[in-house]
Amino acid sequence: MISTPPNGEVLFLYIFSEEPNLKQSEKWKRGLPYVGNKGQKAEKIIDILPAGSRLVDVFGGGGSISLTAASSDKWNEVVYNDRRKTVVNLLKALIKDKPHFDLMNYVYMDRETFYSWRDKMPDSIERTLVLTIWSFSNDLRSYLWGPKNEKDKLQLTRALFLGDTGTKLDGLYSYAKNENSISGKYRLFHKWRLAEMDISSHRDHDQLQQLERLQQLERLQQLERLQQLERLERIKYSVLDYRSLDIKPSDVVYCDPPYIGTGKSYGGFDDDAFQSWLAKCPAKQIYISEYTQLPHTEVAFILGKKLSFYAKGKRPDELLLKYVK
Incomplete structure (x- = not known):
């Protein structure tokens, strides 16, 4: 299936519902065992995102997107950002073994x-x-x-x-x-x-x-x-609010914000403020993970249902959206 946005660019539509079989030596890419982490789908998302000079992982969470991106050759630099400072510093400490945790x-x-x-x-x-x-x-x-x-x-x-x-x-x-x-x-x-x-x-x-x-x-x-990792030089660590990030037009931007309607569980995330930020963001390549299609977006890829040991009942398909300006 394909979808053609107003600018004429063709976006290939993928459907993905199974976790890739990562080798034992590659399971570090899953990052922290953190709620909302994209460990199950990071490899597919990284395959789909366009290459460039820099990838900005705006809501980095457990770090699976940033780690998978840093292990690829698609970007010279990967910005792992999350406003929760201790989460970012925990991932950094484990990778750099400083401070060391037994x-x-x-x-x-x-x-x-x-x-x-x-x-x-x-x-x-x-x-x-x-x-x-x-x-x-x-x-x-x-x-x-x-x-x-x-x-x-x-x-x-x-x-x-x-x-x-x-x-x-x-x-x-x-x-x-x-x-x-x-x-x-x-x-x-x-x-x-x-x-x-x-x-x-x-x-x-x-x-x-x-x-x-x-x-x-x-x-x-x-x-x-x-x-057990060696240092990943491509990763730059950031603890800014997403609205304070210095994003360039050439950046590839990936956003995995709290999903629509779940903001109260994440400290009162403002969906309208995020929409306003998207409209002003200078990057030409912006991708968003969501269960609901947002305004000014095209469904670029269907990532499938989130796999969860605790899931009950039907769950909607997770979407990878491309923001269209």
Whole structure:
């Protein structure tokens, strides 16, 4: 399918609904495990955006667009911008390993400790790290697990990393003790779990089935990959409000703002102010991710439905829009 805007330029329309199968060595491109991150679709978006001298990732979030762009040869410079300073500085710290975070220190956290970090600690890179790892759906507010399975998940985590639960799960500690990385221990956990399910009683089998995932370890191993990167010289870090960015006519601009109608969840984002900014933005190439087609835009690409473990019911297709002036 193609769509022809008023200026006669032809835009090819893609439909995309599956996450590309990233190699293990490339999964660092997903960036931070952050709400709204484009990890599932970043490769396709970067393929579609036009090449140029500089890409400006206006609402950078978890950084998957900027990281994927920086690993390509399409732009000489990539500006990763987000007004949430601690989010930008967390990604920067992990990539540059300065300051260094020993991620093993964050594998275990109970509900009370999480709420203490959320409510009593000042805003900081470390607080953002904790809330990102230990919040449900990365919302930075709710504890990762519900009361129903919290005890079992924490016990399993202690067994894997400390071996001090006083249960037969502590055998997992000996099984994985020679692995020094979080990803290595988590890989052996899955191997151990499958082996135990083959020999366990029916009751134990059901418990192991329910303990299929330790989400905090999945997020930590994602951050672990970022720490293993060499410096990405193409990325420039920015913490400005989008209206304060110095954008040039030659820039390629990508915007992933809070979606229409969700502004209250993001500190009162003003949709009308964003529309006004788009009209004044000097860049000739502006692309926007949205579920709703905005005024003065053409649907350039259909990215498909967002894949989510927690999604219920039908979800609309996400669109990649091109702003037409």
